[in-house]
Amino acid sequence: MATIEIDGKEYEVEAGKNLLHVALSLGLNLPYFCWHPALGSVGACRQCAVKQYKDKDDQHGRLVMACMTPVSDGMRITVEDPESKTFRATVIESLMTNHPHDCPICDEGGECHLQDMTVMSGHNYRDYRFKKRTFNNQYLGPHINHEMNRCITCYRCVRFYRDYAGGRDLDEYASKNHVYFGRFEDGVLESEFSGNLVEVCPTGVFTDKELKKHYTRKWDLQTAPSICVHCGVGCNIIPGERYGQLRRILNRYNSEVNGYFLCDRGRFGYEFVNSSERIREPKLSSDVASKSDAISQIVGWLKDGKGAIGIGSPRASLESNFALRELVGKDRFFNGLGVKENRLASLALKILREGPARSASLNDAEKADAVLVLGEDVTQTAPMLALKLRQSVRNVPMESLSQANIPQWHDGAVREFAQDSKGPFFIASVKATRLDDIATETYRLAPSDIARLGFAVAHHIDESAPAPSGLDQETEEAAKRIAEVLKNAKKPLVVSGTGSGESAVLEAAANVSRALCSSGVQAGISLNFPECNSLGVSMLEEKGLEEALEYVNANHPATVIVLEIDLYRRGALEEIDRLFEEVSQISCIDHLENRTTANASAILPCGTFAESDGTMVNSEGRVQAFYQVFVPPDPIQESWRWIRDLLLETGNAKAKSWNDLDDVLESLASEIPDLAPALDAVVSADFRIAGQKIPRQPHRYSGRTAMRANIDIHEPKPPQDPDSPLAFSMEGFHGKPPSGLASRFWAPGWNSVQSLNKFQEEVGGPMRGGDPGKRLLEPIPGEASPGQYYSSIPAAFSPEEGHLLIAHVHHIFGSDELSVHSPGIDELRPRPYVAIHPEDAKQCGLDEESEIDVPAGENSVTLKVTFENSLPRGVAGIPMGLPEFPEAVAMSGSFKVQQGVKQ
Amino acid sequence: MLSLLRTMWIIFLHMFHKRETQEYPDVLPQQPPRWRGRIILSRDPDGEERCVACNLCSVVCPVACIALQATEDGHGRRYPEFFRINFSRCIFCGLCEEACPTYAIQLTPDFEMGEYNRKNLVYEKEDLLISGPGKYPDYNFYRVAGLAIGGKGKGEADCEEPPVNTRSLMP
Known part of the structure; x- marks a missing residue:
């Protein structure tokens, strides 16, 4: 700590930080441009000049750039000194000489x-x-x-x-x-x-x-x-x-x-x-129906002797999924994850629960000093994790900074000092990834070989971990090198996920983290789940689509209620068709038209994330709340409200007490103790500051009395929000709300996003009052940790003449169901293809114009061939999740190359 | 009694005073040009809409009676897709005119806006837009702005150098 004097006032601050960082953290207003809390200082814009004095008696002082000046004890500076003020005004005046006269149209x-x-x-x-x-x-x-x-x-x-x-x-x-x-x-x-x-x-x-x-x-x-x-x-x-x-x-x-x-x-x-594909009205057999007709019709089906099943969704909130579970009963509720997806998700959940490695937050990932990525193309499946991992390779070179007397925030000097040296970063993937440029070593392997490499690494860290047999020399050596590095790291991180579609890869990642923990290293593990609430819905219910199909075949329920999910993206076409043939009625609660809603006998229009409140669990196991941004036009409402209305119609006693979202969450927490911490992640709807709600509209919100005047000259009453402490209004408490309720960043004089400085405890630190969200999974560390090493090691992949093994390829633009509705993202996404190694193509007599038939379940799809040099021999990359190519989910195993009809 | 007579006398004298009665609407009053009456949207000297949909009028409006939506033509020129003033709320304070960076929105001396139906006081862009530049005949915002629009490329505005050749090695 250091005591410094700014404009005659003394402050206790942390020594070693730069003066700009400290001044902003103290809430002072000091202009800057080139400095950014995440990017550090370079001292380029000369905007943050302040006057520094030698000692108490110094009357003249000298101008210094605050962002380049480390804070030391006894420092005396002024921000308000006329000379430094003039300097800053002059600098900005010269910056503005070429700035155009554009503000109104900017x-x-x-x-x-x-x-x-x-x-x-x-x-x-x-x-x-x-x-x-x-x-x-x-x-x-x-x-x-x-x-x-x-x-x-x-x-x-x-x-x-x-x-x-x-x-x-x-x-x-x-x-x-x-x-x-x-x-x-x-x-x-x-x-x-x-x-x-x-x-x-x-x-x-x-x-x-x-x-x-x-x-x-x-x-x-x-x-x-x-x-x-x-x-x-x-x-x-x-x-x-x-x-x-x-x-x-x-x-x-x-x-x-x-x-x-x-x-x-x-x-x-x-x-x-x-989107124009939004569902905006309830429909009964594709005719628009009234709200009450639709509800009584569905309830009629529910009461029809044979009962109903409910299929939940990884993109719906915990509350909506829970409400559906309440409607159909625990035994008849399924989580909506496809066969393979559900196995992988439950396995990943088991690994995170058992530990002993703790699931890493993105912040932990950024601080890791050695990283092993197993089978996950992080940039495509969890892009922000990739950005954080990219920073992690700077940690090792940073360690020697203090010897060179360079502070960490001194960005130019740090990068000059580090040059190209990077911390250890190993990537084992099916094809080239966007993180390869920072990797120490990359391995391009078939999924089962990635798993074998992982198992071998675990074995080399801890002898008691099972070793794969018959590993080739090259992989063995690589595993030894990786093991050596990870063992000697302080905060190693193992990254994997469901993206590879191979459970052995997850097991291998679990083994590596367990081996590290048992050799006394504080290892982290980061397992990526495919969707925003995959982990949450897996915690809520283990049974997935596979069990749903079995249940339907065995019990022939009359109706199935599908919540915010397109089942055709989850399983083979014919399986879903069969499911829909078995049941007499399909009721969908969704916001976008898709193949499933096209089959539905009843559709209820629900709000998207922006039109509903709720909680979701991310891949780290952090439960976070999202709040409604605007009120959709009637009759669109939150899916949990639709289900509550159905429950009320059936006469369910519990639903009568569900007046707002808090009530649903409370029931959820009492029934599923694992998810009880979700209550702490949400600010209760009764929360008020000085008796006021927190407004969603800024205090300058304009056009209130004119925006609807063309429809009706009488202004409507602002919509009420029973579910959250936020108001659909510009009236309310305009000070700084609790961190989880910050609807925007604004402070007097700070209109841009940089006003965030005023909302943090310290610049670049947590939000004031702690970051929102609550971790659900805290594994038991050390010896007491349950579980043991996974030992079912897959056989090595050996390419077979004329055959290709299907491997999943993900795309940041294209693999996600919802984002492809944005025209910009649709423009950038790939069209269906099958990627193969050029040598394999040559062997099979294919060129880049060829098309081949790839089997998907009982059918097959003709796909255009593209060459991908980075693929291992004998492996074909199939893009997952493309809207016109849902069959990809049903593709697995190896297939014989057969040319399709050449066009 | 005396006061009664005095009053009658004063009233009698009024017969010889100048008449104060305004013969409105047969004779229209002369309003000063800066009178704050009915709001209009003007056009620039080239006859294009002056409004660039910057939203400054709507944000400054104390009764929030201006609503608009910005859009662009195919060449980067920004204009309001719709521009609505609810005159049943307007207090004619003139802050919108003060805030307008392009002299588009102006208050006129016209005050004859009485309506039987409030709904008729909602003016859309078609009702607001006039065919001339109003009180400021010369100003053309896009002539001084750095943005390229149809008919005006980069570096062609007033006080602008031609675009820099970034490949040039000249000092």
Whole structure:
């Protein structure tokens, strides 16, 4: 700790941090541009100048850049000194000379860091009367808009894009005031994290192109804290609504989960909420029906002697799934995960529960000093985890920084010092991944060989772990090297997941983490689940679609209630068809039309994540709450409310006490003790500050008395929200709410996302009052930990002449069910293909124009061949989850190559 | 008694005073040009809509009676898709005119807006837009903005250099 004096006031602060970091953490207003809490200091913009004095008697002092000055005990500085104030105003004046006269038509306007800092430094009038330099813009893809005239050369974009996110195609060009940030030529930005440029750029050079299509200022968006639904990571987000449409998604900081950034799937994948394929009315055999007719019809089917089954969903909230379980009964409720998916999810859950390795949060992943990735293409299945893992390779080189007397925040010096040295990072995958550039070693293996490598690593760490037999020399050596590195690391991390589709890979990951823990290393394990609530629904119910099919065949229930799930994405076509033939009525509760709803006898329209509240469990086992952003038009309502209405109609006693979401969650917690901590992750609906709710609309929300005037001149009463402490209004408590209820980041004088500084305990640290969310899985460490080594080691893969083994390939754009409804993501996603090694293709007489038949269950699909050099021989990569290619889920094992009809 | 007579005398004298009665609506009053009456949306000297849908008028409006939605033509020029003023709420404070960075929204001396039906006081863009530049004849926002629009490329606005050639090695 150090005592420093700022403007005559003494503060106790942490020594060694930079002065800007400390000043902002103390809540002082000091302008800056190039510094970013996640990117560190480079001292490029000269904006954060303050005056530092030698001692008590020094009257003159000297100007220093706060971001480059380490804090030491007894330091005396002034921020408000006239000379430093003039310096800052002059710097901004010169930055503004070439800044265009664009604010009214700039998408950044109203949440612009440059605007805020200009006002803060007092440069209120523009005196520059000469010519401004201009640039031509580039096309950067469907997500990012480029307007280079507005650039103030802070270099944040390239520092984020290249240094932090590992992108290669955004760079700086030319010199002096001609410095240009862009690509070498027009084209789509390659990085999966390009959307963060919107938040990183302090002005309007990089803006959100999807938002531009339905542009709304920050002050006009109705926002609520929410959770991303596009993968298992569970990033915290702030969706914004205007005129009944979801308009954009911004990052919501959570130091344990996503920190400052989001991936492009999460940021731009929201268009399904506004989709024309939304179900907006209840339907009975494809005719629009009234709410009460639909409910009484479904209840009629439920009461019909043979009973009903319910199929839950990994993309619905815990509450909705639980309500369905209540409606059909525990024995007749199934979690909706496909056969293989459910096996993998329950296995992963078992591993996380038993430990002894603790499931790693994204923050833990960032701090790991040795990483082994087994079979999961993290960038495609859990993109934000990949971004965090990318930072982990910096930890080992950082360790020797203190000897060189370089502080960690001194970004330029740190990178200069580290050069290309990276910490250990091993990737065993089926094909090349986007993290390969940071990997120490990569292994391209068939899934069973990845598992064998993992088992061998575990064996080399701990002798008592089972060893695979007949391992080739090369793999054996690799396993020894990996084992050696992991054993000597302080915080090693094993990353795997359900993406490989192979349970042995998960078992191998479990063995490695167990072996590490038993040799006394604090190992972490990160197992990725495919969807936003896969882990939650697995904890709620073990039985999946497989058991549902068995149940239907044995008991012939009259009706099946399907909750927010397209079953055709979960199992073989013919199996689902058979399920639907067995039952007389299918009732769907969903928000988008899909193949399952096309078969339904009754459909109830439910709200999407933006139109409902609830809780979900992410891959780490963290239960997090999401809140409703806007009220959908009647009769759309939350799925749990539909199910409650059905329950009330059946006369269920428990449902009578379910007045709001808290009541449902309380019943859930009392019935399923494992999920009881969810109660702590949610702020109760009764919560008030000074008797007030927390408004979803900012205090500047405009157009209240005109937005609906064309429909009705009488303004309606604001919708009531019984389920949360938030209000659909601009009235309420406008101070800083508890961390889990932060609907937006704004502070006086700080309109941009940088105002986040005011919501954190310390810049870059947890949110004030602790990060929201609650961990559910805390394994018992050490000896007491239950479970043992997995020992069913698969046989080595040996390619067979003319045969190919199917391996799952995932795509950040395309593999997710909901995000492909966004036109931008649809544009970037691949079309169905089968990837094979060029040598295999040659052997089978195929070229890049060929098409081959790949069996899927009882049928087969003709797919176009693409060459993929990084695949191991004898393996075919099949893209998962593409909307026109649901058969992929039923593809497994090896098949004989047969040319399809060549077109 | 005396006061009664005095009153009658004063009233009698009024017969010879100048008449205060305004013959409205037969004779229309002369309003000062800066009178804050009915709001209009003006056009720039080229005859294009001046409003760039920046939302500043709507956010500054103390009764929140302005609602609009921004959109763009195919060449990057931004304009309001709809622009609605609910005059039954408007208090004619003129803050919208003050906030407008493009002189698009202006208050006019017209005050004759009485209606029997409140709904008729909701003005859409078609009702607000006039054909001329209003009080500020010369200003054209897109001539000074750095954004390229149809008919004006990069570096063609007032006080702009031609676009930089980033491949040039010249100092």
